[in-house]
Amino acid sequence: MFIPRKILEDKLLQFLHEDVGQGDVTTAAVVPEELTVEAVVVAKDSGVIAGIEEASVLAEALGLEGETYVLDGTEVKKGETLLKLCGNAQTILVAERTLLNLLSRMSGIATKTRRIVQQLQGRKATSIVAATRKSAPGLLYFDKKAVIVGGGDPHRLHLDDMVLIKDNHIVLAGDVASAIKKAKAGTSFTKKVEVEVTKSADAVAAAKAGADIVMLDNFNPAQARQAVSALKRAGLRDKVILEASGGISEETLLDYASTGIDVLSLGELTHSVKAFNVSLEIIRVL
Amino acid sequence: MFIPRKILEDKLLQFLHEDVGQGDVTTAAVVPEELTVEAVVVAKDSGVIAGIEEASVLAEALGLEGETYVLDGTEVKKGETLLKLCGNAQTILVAERTLLNLLSRMSGIATKTRRIVQQLQGRKATSIVAATRKSAPGLLYFDKKAVIVGGGDPHRLHLDDMVLIKDNHIVLAGDVASAIKKAKAGTSFTKKVEVEVTKSADAVAAAKAGADIVMLDNFNPAQARQAVSALKRAGLRDKVILEASGGISEETLLDYASTGIDVLSLGELTHSVKAFNVSLEIIRVL
Amino acid sequence: MFIPRKILEDKLLQFLHEDVGQGDVTTAAVVPEELTVEAVVVAKDSGVIAGIEEASVLAEALGLEGETYVLDGTEVKKGETLLKLCGNAQTILVAERTLLNLLSRMSGIATKTRRIVQQLQGRKATSIVAATRKSAPGLLYFDKKAVIVGGGDPHRLHLDDMVLIKDNHIVLAGDVASAIKKAKAGTSFTKKVEVEVTKSADAVAAAKAGADIVMLDNFNPAQARQAVSALKRAGLRDKVILEASGGISEETLLDYASTGIDVLSLGELTHSVKAFNVSLEIIRVL
């Protein structure tokens, strides 16, 4: 997900614009216009940082000099300095909250994703940890990027990049097999076709019908194990990527991983983010 | 925070646009073009609903008929139907995730806010529960509105609507009293002036200097109590609204409330949202 | 009202874009492409300059070097040079009218505001001179800023930053007191509440009901004096800021000021602007 800096800049300035409204009345009244200061952004939690690129692109777009002390993906301890900003004091203060809010959300996502990925790695599990489209509206790009920084898979980026046939689609298409048939006939050869199934038999039907990815929706670990067996019996296990989704949490993760599922996807990576605490402090007037 | 429907519509369509990209390839391939269906949005958690207005404005902007079963602010039980949508099947499916993501975030915020507000009311505490600007970038309006729906106070909406002098401002302005003096001289008479202080003496100095609101920053309950006493001794308690911020959680809330602080503000209302689970199901082909 | 330069730049470029259309056909045909010139912006009137920041931000956004000879707020005499621009001749000529139009409007507003403020100061009157929301559509930020540069108070910036209950609101809310009660219950503690009244008795009622600011709407000076007395008799004069609005002009200003009203607001500061004449001249080919 490489995006040119200039386009990223525009997205970030829109966020800032929303927060500024008609102008920052506090800074205008309290802070001298021509003051140059140095400020640092400091971690108030321990975890994995994401959003450093965004923070420095925003800072530089505003004419500030940014020096980064960590890269996106770095694990930091509470108290570490992440970024130093140098420039006009009013500008730093007006951008502070927008910059911190994004850094805080993205690092929260990356920290949780990494923790889950490492849990699996600790057990030598090879399942991929993936996000879903359950993101905050308007923040798809940033939420997905934070998942990647944390070591997860972003899954589908939006509605145009793969076919994902869900329960409601199947209801309207008739059954799993006809839905897949329609999808393959009606979509570009450049797309993978994934289908969500609710029982083992449908997983087998989906693989037979040529799905590239089969998503076991709300299967418990035992049911998932059955589905894997059914596919193996049918000689179709290698034909598909198996994904489990729904009800997977940090507690149940290892149980799911042990079933041999290829991908474990968790909506909570992006829909229930715990903010990573960061703060900005002015440390020097130049 | 009344916003004309047409302007709200534009914000919601921008969210949808981001998710659609170049078009929904699944729906195009799998769902017939001219199908009319009925779908319901159902609560999968119990709590307070927010975002129903947004959901129905988005639906109607897309040419769907929406019938709401609950109002924003209604407490619902898991399983209750919130909204019925009727219209073109492809349109419903393309909007599903954007609609649910917003409803889920806003209801998550409202549910938590209401729980905290009720905790205080249960103890007859009169403190106001307030949000901060620690919101998701781009979602200020929606996050603040969800707090209001939950019974909380949105606090400042963005940087232009009140003066809020924080630690970094004070560093640059000299001290609390001169910061307030500058703020009052340099801002419209239409704005309230709030100042963040880190010790009791400064709370008194701020009240003397004419602050409308004094925020006790990271005071523990005991320190907050001392600040209240100091202000009373100086005969200034009635001159200011007292707000506590920093480190307040559901656990410590009642301790803070018992100190007689007027406003308790919690960043976590908007920075660490737990999604409220909702789903959309097609129930009938018309 | 501090706004980051980059966001200001975007607003200014939008104005330019509107004027350019599909391109400046005159400059393209008549002026050589690679010519570098020096141009000056000169005052053709005497008065107070506002918009110099905007002019130089626009110029620099377009790759021109700008050297300012005056600051926003400086009083200049007819004939003084305000700004020197150096750079590509086609670019200077394409931006000329947009730059001058804004400078001319903002300086017109600042000049009138300053004249009124000085009239009051000449009589030792302490009333604040304030603007209203009667601005040109799309120019709220620039009109308000010009008022500030002239020494006036911008008043409310838009509809979200304070409560201002006007005649139509009162009609729908019942009476002054219930409108204020609803406002205080239904709005954040961070907002001031102002109410517009049409008779002395309502001014007293408003102060009793807890309004922060009471606006005497279309009171003549004698009526305003009565309202002040009525509030004093009720012991409420110190509880509220008193504002007079409607029918105040440069002629009647001092009469109003003599009544002890705190704020005098004049729609004509922004709704009937007399342009301050400025022109741009190319003085040297480099």
Place this chain on the structure above:
Amino acid sequence: MFIPRKILEDKLLQFLHEDVGQGDVTTAAVVPEELTVEAVVVAKDSGVIAGIEEASVLAEALGLEGETYVLDGTEVKKGETLLKLCGNAQTILVAERTLLNLLSRMSGIATKTRRIVQQLQGRKATSIVAATRKSAPGLLYFDKKAVIVGGGDPHRLHLDDMVLIKDNHIVLAGDVASAIKKAKAGTSFTKKVEVEVTKSADAVAAAKAGADIVMLDNFNPAQARQAVSALKRAGLRDKVILEASGGISEETLLDYASTGIDVLSLGELTHSVKAFNVSLEIIRVL
């Protein structure tokens, strides 16, 4: 200048958006959500109305019913009702100021333009009254349209629709004749070429060089008369449209008209607008 309603709508909603910010806090707190009311927009001055189309397009875009009592261009007396609005009370109140501000500016422009046009017609003068590009930034369309409604000529709409060679262009092109030569060679045959001259000899040179329109810049009436004679002597008077610009006011207008100049253009039509007073009153709760 016909513009499709839908595009006009977007421009008007942008103005409203700027004024609304994060939402109207007054209306939200004080006015019941589901109230339907009737309101009228009333003239508080006498003059020519412009902006009625804009007002009703904005109203209808917001879901209000609008009934117009006058057309753009109608002369009204103080006290006349211009427009009746019917619909949601909150929506009417949130749009009130944006709607009135535009109507007030446009009617102010139309009123002045009509007065000047009628002054000429009263003396049987046939000169056209024209505007300039000295408009408020962002309001070119609305300012020009108001001039047309008043009976004036909008002149150039922006930089792409005709060639207008001004003093600074001539400085860079060498002289009047070479500037015109370059313009004719370097521009589409679909454009007229106008040139600004500062002395009679240049008016003749311009006509010889093939200019379609010659603008006498800051000529007094006597000098203008000389220029007309010089052109006649050279047999070129019929080859060009003659325009006078600079220093023309309501006082000197007839003197200029008597010289036989075809077009009189006045910057003050749009750069120094006197607002036409209008107000909105809720008259009935339905």
Place this chain on the structure above:
Amino acid sequence: MFIPRKILEDKLLQFLHEDVGQGDVTTAAVVPEELTVEAVVVAKDSGVIAGIEEASVLAEALGLEGETYVLDGTEVKKGETLLKLCGNAQTILVAERTLLNLLSRMSGIATKTRRIVQQLQGRKATSIVAATRKSAPGLLYFDKKAVIVGGGDPHRLHLDDMVLIKDNHIVLAGDVASAIKKAKAGTSFTKKVEVEVTKSADAVAAAKAGADIVMLDNFNPAQARQAVSALKRAGLRDKVILEASGGISEETLLDYASTGIDVLSLGELTHSVKAFNVSLEIIRVL
């Protein structure tokens, strides 16, 4: 590629806005304001129509009634009526060119695509005909949709929906195999990986390395045949989709198809469009 009507509407209105500028001066002067007319859009060529949906969405967005006589994908003869519009005459005339330009381009693309597809079908060839990203800037959505309407495959929609490793990427990644390895490690499991190769050996290497699709870049039919054989010999033919690109035209198409290549992609489908002639005629004043 299903896109909600409301989002399509916005794209179309932007096109119209560009063409309208400050307003249609011809229509405003020549056509009465309140005239209702009926107009038809007629084919002036024979071929496959695409853009009918766009035309009617634009028309209805502008308040016109549209009645379509053909669907997207219909083959028409010169002279057939495609669409009837009914509504305000000025509105129809202002939209005429934008509507026709899009219909003309999209039908041009669809007509050529269909002709090529039918050429293959005539010979029982099963190769898919695909487009490339060589589209007109800003028209990706419309160009791709026209290809689909014509019976072709849109291929990649933009840069985010699949991995396509081209010559320049391989230069920087080292070789085909390492590029694929990096792609598979660094991209979501939801994406297919395609790689462009310039010789048979690399086609085999690519298939071995796990590419989903192998693009033979500028292979002539004989070379393509060799590549197919090489893959067969290596037992890898069934593992990959084979695409040929570069130098394929209507003349050489069948030669390529006879090699057994799965996909034939042609840049000229969208980069060198021959307009399909359509015109709009007003047929009745109502």
Place this chain on the structure above:
Amino acid sequence: MFIPRKILEDKLLQFLHEDVGQGDVTTAAVVPEELTVEAVVVAKDSGVIAGIEEASVLAEALGLEGETYVLDGTEVKKGETLLKLCGNAQTILVAERTLLNLLSRMSGIATKTRRIVQQLQGRKATSIVAATRKSAPGLLYFDKKAVIVGGGDPHRLHLDDMVLIKDNHIVLAGDVASAIKKAKAGTSFTKKVEVEVTKSADAVAAAKAGADIVMLDNFNPAQARQAVSALKRAGLRDKVILEASGGISEETLLDYASTGIDVLSLGELTHSVKAFNVSLEIIRVL
């Protein structure tokens, strides 16, 4: 058609944004982040280059260094290097297709325009070659500019810059003469008035009624010659510019030119563009 670089930049970045979507997944996975490379854009056809300014403005907006080897309007041979880019490898690759697509379209237009212009010049014909508004939606500016670069006349830029009365307008206005009368009365003196006629008699009527330009619509060369004679007989040939439009192609061009028509306009210059082949190659890692 001079447009400030900054405004051009915004248009180009919008095109890029459309192509990037949520990010370039290939480049992100395959190309190292911090790599600096040199790339060249090379002509793969012979012809006239247009779009070099656009290419270098886009490149520089993205932080790349661009060195141009040719100017817009230069005739190049297949194989010539047009532009060298130096900078971040990922950035170059993400912009490659947008940059080439625009260059390719614009050079295609310029090449064809120049060929036609030179055909006329070879025969000493003085007719102007002009474009129409039959352009790709959203690309008016770029298509018109490419025509100019090729030596043609852009004709009307959009709907606001001249009056062009077409068949449908005449139907609604009554006849040619009344349409022109309405146009002259209802439009600014700054606009030329052109009218489309379908028979000689109307050409004469149009010239009599004061049209500046008369367009012979779908006249064959013989009919065009008759129209010229009719105008001469009526002594009106010198009063109007004569344009022929409809059915003019490279084959019939010289026949039309020989009739003495002033302007020959061809829709195919912009509606049926043959792409000029260009490619980008990375030549060096720095």
